[in-house]
Amino acid sequence: MAGIGIKDVAARAGVSVATVSRVLNAHASVSPAARERVLAAVDALGYRPNTLARSLRTDRTRTLGLVISDVLNPYFTALARSVEEEARALGYSIIFGNADERPELQDHHIRTLLDRRIDGLLVSPADGGSPLVLDAARAGTPTVFVDRWIPGVDVPVVRSDGRAAVRDLVAHLHGLGHRRLAIIAGPAATTTGSERVAAFREALAAYGLALPDAYIGQGDFQAASGRRATERFLALSEPPEVVFAADNLMALGALDAIRARGLRVPHDIALAAFDDIPWFVHTDPPVTAIAQPTDDLGRAAVRALTDLIEGRTPQSVTLPARLVVRGSCGEHLTTDTTRRSDA
Template identity: 35%
Template structure:
């Protein structure tokens, strides 16, 4: 690999001049500048990002910590973050905790060692050690979807309670009264908020909650599959199920189909997120769409603003979900 000294020797200039050409830190004559750039291209010289960061105190790199990149929801948010970051001149280092808080903590330490300029965190849970690490480190940070106790940071989320309300209200408007909810983990704020919206819609309609119809699982297809089997084994089956995300709803459709339950003739199914796969499930999934790409773009822009000016007031952004109607839902028919 070529070095700056070799570039300087071949260009007939000092290493200081090469550095000025690379970093635009001093005016260099145009003929010298072009000569140096030509040699850099010929020798395929790659400037050291670490060395440049020591001079400029910037790496133009953002660290991102997510719980599970196998969830298409996060993939679509990441795309929005990458699109906006690229336009703003920043690179992304992506770490995946697989919902393990200890792995999350270690990865955040690694990102800090890499001298990232800022951190985007979708938390896999928090404890005193994570709070202490983030509080002690004066690093620009944006939290997405899940706040971390004791940490003051910019925060971006969709209105999960309103999304849960919209989903349940739509099912009620279709005439359903026996509506189950398969929620995500109890300890995650988005899960709790979606359940809160579900309960609010039932309460407004004067519908009593059957506790056996509120099931907590994880945000996976297997979780939805298992929860649906549990619901279908009850003596009083629901006529509709609101799933806490699309992956669970797709798993639920699979379990129902295997049990000979027709969707939506025998059981209406509602999802959440509107991942790309939702429109290709069988039947195509009615769901609550989160503005995933917009969440990603906004997160990146707010973090870069924070990197450039740490004294800006903290921002809290609440984006609104929308109902997407497809073919997994139908009006309630007595006797189904």
Template identity: 60%
Template sequence: MARIKDVAAHAGVSVATVSRVLNDNPSVTEETRTRVYAAMRELSYVPNAVARSLRTEATKTLGLIIGDIVNPFFAELARAVEDAARAAGYTVIIGNADERAEEQDHYVRTLLEQRVDGLLICPTAEVTPLVEELARAGGPLVFLDRTLPGMHVPSVRADGTDAIRALVAHLRQLGHRRIAFISGPARLSTGRERTGAFLAAMAEHGLEVHPEYVQAGDFRSGSGRALTARLLDLPAPPQVIFAGDNLMTLGALDEIRARGLRIPEDVALASFDDVPWFPHVNPPITAISQPAAELGKRGVRVILDRLGGRPAESVALPAVLVVRQSCGEGRDVS
């Protein structure tokens, strides 16, 4: 196994510089940081924190890094992970990446320094060298909700393809033709998957997709509101706005209400992600429900399989359409 001094020699820097890179010291230039990371990849260097995490002494702790603790989906997911881990005799330490790669890596390092037995990560879009090295080292790692390209890491995620197809069929049956989609960012696997499923479902049902009707948000309420405003300002605004997650749905709802528009008479609204308060909105919001609790439980099961030396297979659980009244159910929308 390569050592830190081997990385330093390969990159043409001092051991102290490599150490500063590993510790995210801001004094290191971007050019030097890139050169050191390249040397680490070429030498298959495993940082000490990762190497220590692979020792056999168990601490009965698991690390969980989620994308955004404000998002109700991740809150439910984290609760399920905690409950399942506790039932198996483990304690969970949670980190909130806030959808930022540098925050994610900060928690990865911290949790590995704490000698957690395994890591469950809802990865950010960027493939960082630290996560790449951890995956390459074969550490006890599982991805939750999202995947990363080129990573041979078991994942537990929801598959919304059939549910999105069912939603588009439902909207078409109600008479809707102009359907807009506020997607998540294309750099995230969930953003790409939901956009692809929506476009395929629209084509399957013979519905035209106007380019201006597909807008990329960031899974935050602010983008949901801003993009809803953009859609409603079009010369021919959509009949339906389908938001790609619950927070963007909240933003869309805020903008629709601020304009004094009625749901579904003026514009219909649907959400990917269901939350407990959707049935209590007037009208209740039609949504695609992800099995967040089951994802958390299955994620713990997969990481425990890895820790026990058992085969750990990726899991994809189906999301389901929950029809309520926000798309014109029971009304003439033609």
């Protein structure tokens, strides 16, 4: 029923299937007359090649898999969007998998992506040691890490370096008089989870400030964990003056917790976040954040992956993040650097 095949086209055009295939793939030589008739037949029948059959034969799907950590996180959806856009421009399709920050769900998606014989894999690993990711990379599936990576795996990495921006942030906070600074970290098993803490600690050290364990909240990059960590901070006998959330969702959770406690930002406690999102302009108060060049990251990741697939030598890329000061840490000293929401 729903089956117009290459044979039907061949019959209508009065040629063999080989010739039809050659026309469709701009292969070898085909006479203008035959090409004409084939194209006419394709058109008349509304023929579309069966990509399953094609891929089975050629062992290429022109499809990339992208496993993102959390679709509900605006940072990752922005990343996904730019990845898809660049891939489309390069003639590839993207199949997404949403790991929801759960390693087993990540593995599920990687498994089904590999089963679909994608040409390459783009991952921001939800944990440090997923055996499947490692297997995939070792087994020869072209793989690129984006945002997060797994140390010791020889795979290109596209990410942004937030250290300078974190230093700027700490300078800003110190300048406002804050001395007791806390962080809500991501999972230690993720690079972004541990690196941001390290960067924060280093930056504090430059001002002779320590980062006591009680001021390190353990989160999982999701809102609920940000709320829990913040509640714990607020219950301390000496609560921090500033909470720095390692991603935007945990910052949301922190706001929830602060609000539930009846406190005000920044008067009672200051807040800053990693990852900038359009809503931060309009929160109460506007949130000071570290912005990543999301679109560039997505583009670079796709380019690295297609380079790998097509036999060129891929480049790891590290782009700088930058601090965007708003009002959530106190007195707003600089000129307004807020972003428009469609920036």
